[in-house]
Amino acid sequence: MTNDLPLSKEQILDAAEQVLRRFGPDKTSVVDVAKVLGVSHGTLYRHFASKAALREAVTERWLHRSVAIPLEDIAARKDGSAADRLRLWLDTLIAGKRKFAAEDAEMFAMYAEVTLHAVEIIASHVDRLMGQMAVIIEEGIIKGEFKPASSIKTANAIFMATSRFHHPAHVAEWSSEHPNEPFELVWELLLSGIVSSHES
Amino acid sequence: MTNDLPLSKEQILDAAEQVLRRFGPDKTSVVDVAKVLGVSHGTLYRHFASKAALREAVTERWLHRSVAIPLEDIAARKDGSAADRLRLWLDTLIAGKRKFAAEDAEMFAMYAEVTLHAVEIIASHVDRLMGQMAVIIEEGIIKGEFKPASSIKTANAIFMATSRFHHPAHVAEWSSEHPNEPFELVWELLLSGIVSSHES
DNA sequence: CAAGTGACATTATCGTATATTTGTCATTAG
DNA sequence: CTAATGACAAATATACGATAATGTCACTTG
Numbered sequence: 001m002t003n004d005l006p007l008s009k010e011q012i013l014d015a016a017e018q019v020l021r022r023f024g025p026d027k028t029s030v031v032d033v034a035k036v037l038g039v040s041h042g043t044l045y046r047h048f049a050s051k052a053a054l055r056e057a058v059t060e061r062w063l064h065r066s067v068a069i070p071l072e073d074i075a076a077r078k079d080g081s082a083a084d085r086l087r088l089w090l091d092t093l094i095a096g097k098r099k100f101a102a103e104d105a106e107m108f109a110m111y112a113e114v115t116l117h118a119v120e121i122i123a124s125h126v127d128r129l130m131g132q133m134a135v136i137i138e139e140g141i142i143k144g145e146f147k148p149a150s151s152i153k154t155a156n157a158i159f160m161a162t163s164r165f166h167h168p169a170h171v172a173e174w175s176s177e178h179p180n181e182p183f184e185l186v187w188e189l190l191l192s193g194i195v196s197s198h199e200s
Numbered sequence: 201m202t203n204d205l206p207l208s209k210e211q212i213l214d215a216a217e218q219v220l221r222r223f224g225p226d227k228t229s230v231v232d233v234a235k236v237l238g239v240s241h242g243t244l245y246r247h248f249a250s251k252a253a254l255r256e257a258v259t260e261r262w263l264h265r266s267v268a269i270p271l272e273d274i275a276a277r278k279d280g281s282a283a284d285r286l287r288l289w290l291d292t293l294i295a296g297k298r299k300f301a302a303e304d305a306e307m308f309a310m311y312a313e314v315t316l317h318a319v320e321i322i323a324s325h326v327d328r329l330m331g332q333m334a335v336i337i338e339e340g341i342i343k344g345e346f347k348p349a350s351s352i353k354t355a356n357a358i359f360m361a362t363s364r365f366h367h368p369a370h371v372a373e374w375s376s377e378h379p380n381e382p383f384e385l386v387w388e389l390l391l392s393g394i395v396s397s398h399e400s
Numbered sequence: 401c402a403a404g405t406g407a408c409a410t411t412a413t414c415g416t417a418t419a420t421t422t423g424t425c426a427t428t429a430g
Numbered sequence: 431c432t433a434a435t436g437a438c439a440a441a442t443a444t445a446c447g448a449t450a451a452t453g454t455c456a457c458t459t460g
Contacts, residue, residue, distance in 0.1 A: 007433080029421055040435050045423065116372055147392075157385035161361035169369035172316055185357035192347075193393030206403065229451055240405050245453065 007039060009047055009057070016058050024106040025055065025113075052117075059114040060121045062107070067096055068128050075132035082140025083191060089136060090158075093129070094165045094183065101171050112168035130155045137194070146194045158190055207239060209247055209257070216258050224306040225255065225313075256321055259314040262307070263325045267296055268332075275332035282340025283391060289336060290358075293329070294365045294383065301371050312368035330355045337394070346394045358390055 015036040019028045030051050034041040048054040074089045101108045115122050133155035140146035146154075164170050165183050215236040219228045230251050234241040248254040274289045301308045315322050333355035340346035346354075364370050365383050 030423090031421070041422085042424080042436065043434055046433070049423095051422065119376070153385055154389065156382065157389040160364050160382050161386045161389065163364040163370070164360050164367070167364070167370075170363070170367075176319070182356065182360050185353055186361050189354065189357040189361065189390060189393045191393075193389045193391075197397045230453090231451070241452085242406065242454085243404055246403075249453095251452065 007037065007043060007047070011037065012044060012047055012054070013058055013061055016054055017062075020055075020058060020107060020110070021104075025110040030054070055110060056114050056118045056121055059111050059118070060125070062111070063121075063125045066100070067093070068125065068132075070096070071129065071132055075135050078139075082136055082143060082145050083195065086133070086136050086140070086158075087187065087191075089133065090162060090165075090187070094162075097166045097168070098174055098179075101168075101174060108168065108171070112171065115168050126159070130159055133158060140194070144196055147196045149194070154194060158194075161190055162186060207237065207243060207247070211237065212244060212247055212254070213258055213261055216254055217262075220255075220258060220307060220310065221304070225310040230254065252317075255310060256314050256318045259311050259318070260321045260325070262311070263321075266300070267293070268325065268328050270296070271329065271332055275335050278339075282336055282343060282345050283395065286333070286336050286340070286358075287387065287391075289333065290362060290365075290387070294362075297366045297368070298374055298379075301368075301374060308368065308371070312371065315368050326359070330359055333358060340394070344396055347396045349394070354394060358394075361390055362386060 012033070016028075016033045019032050019036055022028075023032065029041075030044055031041045033054070034044055037043075044054065048057065071089055071092060074085060074092060077085060079085075100111070130152065134151040137146060137154050137158075138151040141148055141151060162183070164173070165186075212233070216228075216233045219232050219236055222228075223232065230244055231241045233254070234244055237243075244254065248257065271289055271292060274285060274292060277285065279285075300311070330352065334351040337346060337354050337358075338351040341348055341351060362383070364373070365386075
């Protein structure tokens with residue numbers, strides 16, 4: 001109607017994200033999304049199996065665009081020490097989540113919800129992130145900056161150990177505490193666990 | 201009625217816990233608790249300011265009895281290495297939470313709820329636990345087993361870094377994953393961060 | 401007067417009739 | 431044959447009066 005080209009998933013996601021932002025996840029119906037696109041709601045079911053699938057797809061895209069891509073850039077950079085880059089990577093991850101929670105509370109709540117139910121999507125997102133960390137760690141090991149170890153297992157451990165600072169289940173604690181102090185403690189401990197002891 | 205001695209807080213907590221277990225937190229009213237005690241519900245308000253306060257008190261007592269006390273025993277023991285004792289302490293904490301979540305789901309849900317709202321109670325419980333860990337760590341430092349550092353800050357960092365395995369916000373993940381593998385990775389990393397490098 | 405009561409106002413929950421939304425599918429349009 | 435429709439049944443949500451729970455307090459009781 002608005003457009004005669006066949007409707008794409010991306011278009012639907014754009015519309016869904018826009019409506020979700022405007023009305024909040026509780027007040028958006030699939031009819032609302034269809035209205036924005038100028039199609040009937042039945043059409044959306046040719047592209048997404050359910051409303052939940054649509055919401056998950058919106059979340060997945062957000063995670064990819066706003067979390068994975070920016071972090072990818074940091075992981076791919078070759079400047080500075082591995083420790084600094086690892087720290088920057090974590091700071092960026094954590095700051096990104098905090099910003100999201102603070103400035104886009106409704107969308108964040110939806111993400112937290114999806115995290116509990118859409119195990120697949122989250123697992124693959126986390127795998128991607130851990131792969132990025134592993135790249136940084138691997139480089140640190142090659143340069144002799146970090147102790148030899150399985151970079152992927154180390155990445156896994158660091159990701160787990162910093163959950164409190166980036167997992168959505170902990171939002172409540174982020175706002176009520178001094179931003180960096182507890183993370184600083186954990187960082188120092190983790191770092192001293194991975195650095196090579198005969199470090200120059 | 202049932203008893204002519206003045207009603208004590210402990211008695212009320214006993215009754216409340218019993219009813220909470222029987223009916224679940226959603227279906228228990230303060231009238232139900234009063235009924236078990238054979239008093240009017242008004243009486244309970246002479247001892248607890250609100251229903252929330254009563255639920256918090258039940259949770260607090262549970263945390264003390266079932267978590268803090270058993271762990272205290274481990275922290276106070278003087279046998280074996282500090283690393284082994286620290287590991288045992290963490291294993292006990294984690295296993296305790298898992299057991300609670302699995303075998304007493306409704307009470308656990310109440311605990312998770314309280315964690316979000318009753319900041320004071322949880323903070324003081326966590327402080328107690330961190331004090332216990334600090335004792336173990338301090339001993340490790342004195343024995344030369346661990347690197348010199350602030351034992352309380354280290355305890356803090358280890359507690360934070362292991363949140364994923366004992367914080368109630370993560371229940372969902374406990375059941376769906378292989379029990380010990382991820383923790384093992386984190387433990388190794390943390391341990392290598394605290395052990396003295398010139399360890400015999 | 402310390403301990404407990406129970407009627408009362410306030411607040412939350414329940415049941416249910418009503419309305420919306422989700423999800424399906426036979427049908428239309430190109 | 432692909433894309434889209436819209437009427438429809440089933441599942442959910444909403445509104446709202448009825449019912450129950452929470453929290454207060456002037457009052458009894460030993």
